Amino acid sequence: MSAVRCRLAPIASSSLPALAATSRLPLLKSTRLFSTNTTPKAVTSTVDVLGNVPTLELQKLLEGGHYRSVVNLCGPEEDYISPANLCEKYRLRYASLPVDSNKLSFGLGESLVSALSTMPHPLLVQCQSASRASAAALLHVASSPHEQPDAGSGGTAELSMSPESKGTFMSPTKALKFAEEKELPFLGKPPLKQWVERYLCARHVSLGHEDPNLFFRQLFDRESCTFTYILADPRTREGIIIDPVLEHLDRDLSLLDEYGIILKYALNTHVHADHVTSTGCMKARLDGFRSVLSSGYSSARADLHVDHDAKLFFGDRYVVARSTPGHTPGCLTFVLDDHSKAFTGDALLIRGCGRTDFQSGDSELLYRAIWTQIFTLPESCLLYPGHDYQGRECSSVWEEKRYNPRLTKSLPEFKELMANLGLPQPKLIEVAVPVNLEDGMAKIPSGELRCFGCQG
Numbered sequence: 001m002s003a004v005r006c007r008l009a010p011i012a013s014s015s016l017p018a019l020a021a022t023s024r025l026p027l028l029k030s031t032r033l034f035s036t037n038t039t040p041k042a043v044t045s046t047v048d049v050l051g052n053v054p055t056l057e058l059q060k061l062l063e064g065g066h067y068r069s070v071v072n073l074c075g076p077e078e079d080y081i082s083p084a085n086l087c088e089k090y091r092l093r094y095a096s097l098p099v100d101s102n103k104l105s106f107g108l109g110e111s112l113v114s115a116l117s118t119m120p121h122p123l124l125v126q127c128q129s130a131s132r133a134s135a136a137a138l139l140h141v142a143s144s145p146h147e148q149p150d151a152g153s154g155g156t157a158e159l160s161m162s163p164e165s166k167g168t169f170m171s172p173t174k175a176l177k178f179a180e181e182k183e184l185p186f187l188g189k190p191p192l193k194q195w196v197e198r199y200l201c202a203r204h205v206s207l208g209h210e211d212p213n214l215f216f217r218q219l220f221d222r223e224s225c226t227f228t229y230i231l232a233d234p235r236t237r238e239g240i241i242i243d244p245v246l247e248h249l250d251r252d253l254s255l256l257d258e259y260g261i262i263l264k265y266a267l268n269t270h271v272h273a274d275h276v277t278s279t280g281c282m283k284a285r286l287d288g289f290r291s292v293l294s295s296g297y298s299s300a301r302a303d304l305h306v307d308h309d310a311k312l313f314f315g316d317r318y319v320v321a322r323s324t325p326g327h328t329p330g331c332l333t334f335v336l337d338d339h340s341k342a343f344t345g346d347a348l349l350i351r352g353c354g355r356t357d358f359q360s361g362d363s364e365l366l367y368r369a370i371w372t373q374i375f376t377l378p379e380s381c382l383l384y385p386g387h388d389y390q391g392r393e394c395s396s397v398w399e400e401k402r403y404n405p406r407l408t409k410s411l412p413e414f415k416e417l418m419a420n421l422g423l424p425q426p427k428l429i430e431v432a433v434p435v436n437l438e439d440g441m442a443k444i445p446s447g448e449l450r451c452f453g454c455q456g
């Protein structure tokens with residue numbers, strides 16, 4: 001049973017463009033605009049898009065010898081005619097990249113652009129209605145300087161290389177104008193159109209607004225006064241997130257997607273007692289990154305346990321993990337490659353430091369770690385803490401070495417001070433610590449692990 005065959009009227013084979021095995025051009029050099037999804041639509045001179053067609057028609061298209069590869073965007077649950085067997089028969093390269101219209105991310109756009117640019121051309125992109133296929137083809141056109149229409153073409157003539165466009169991306173406005181002129185089917189599907197616009201805008205914007213070599217955002221959770229940080233390499237758009245908070249998962253994922261940041265690592269500076277990390281839930285919503293925790297918590301769950309001096313790369317940038325125990329045994333400070341920034345978690349706070357009266361805290365360890373691992377950084381190094389309760393955003397090594405009321409004391413004075421802080425237990429400690437030891441996942445009665453936030 002094929003729902004698609006009911007929806008799309010089969011076309012007579014005689015109405016298909018003539019296929020000449022000896023010629024690769026007649027079918028695709030045309031710039032005609034097609035009104036049916038059953039006939040290939042030329043988006044560029046070497047990329048055609050196609051909806052689902054009866055097997056016989058598809059066979060006629062592929063046996064003509066014109067196409068060298070086929071990219072299929074239908075998922076296994078969809079009722080479509082898979083070209084896999086035909087591709088094998090005619091020795092064509094074949095790739096299946098299921099596109100779920102409910103999961104349209106920047107990373108998906110990257111995957112499609114990569115596939116369409118590396119598969120041999122001429123290439124046929126297929127899905128059920130040609131909407132996803134035409135969206136993918138447009139992303140390819142807009143991201144590939146050699147595919148961009150030259151200035152005088154009006155977007156409907158043959159595509160050729162424009163010398164000034166080499167090494168650049170087509171602007172979102174120009175790309176969408178091209179799509180309208182070509183009457184690409186995805187324009188009729190608002191979610192697809194919005195996704196294409198978002199992808200094109202993210203590709204077009206420069207990530208390094210202030211520093212051309214770094215994208216940097218500091219985010220805040222009012223409930224626990226926790227700071228979350230996002231860093232990315234503007235060139236490759238690969239990035240990391242430090243200490244994400246469960247309640248702000250949507251906020252953080254939106255920001256990553258809006259800027260087209262490809263997340264490599266989600267770092268937790270330590271096992272938090274005052275909030276639940278979002279790293280577990282994030283994995284249900286985003287692929288391709290690894291959660292990171294110190295090897296000091298070897299029995300805690302994380303995709304990657306790192307030791308002192310471990311480098312975590314995102315693009316050409318990296319942070320180095322420095323062991324700064326004392327607040328907990330596994331606390332890490334992440335230092336940016338150029339020593340311009342350090343993310344101190346709860347080891348060193350602005351004019352303060354993490355408490356040492358629970359989670360196996362040790363005030364002497366903390367004091368020594370801060371003086372040997374943080375205060376040895378350049379005095380210009382900006383310090384970004386895990387929390388601040390008084391509205392401060394960052395400090396510097398220079399400031400804290402001189403004005404931190406705790407760390408400027410002698411070790412014996414510091415130990416006595418820390419032993420007598422008399423702080424109440426964090427409100428969430430009973431909930432947060434066991435969940436954070438499981439990377440933000442919770443054990444349900446059957447023993448299985450589920451996202452703590454959504455139980456999914």
Ligand SMILES: [Fe+2]
Pocket residue numbers: 270271272273274327346354
């Ligand atoms: Fe903490």
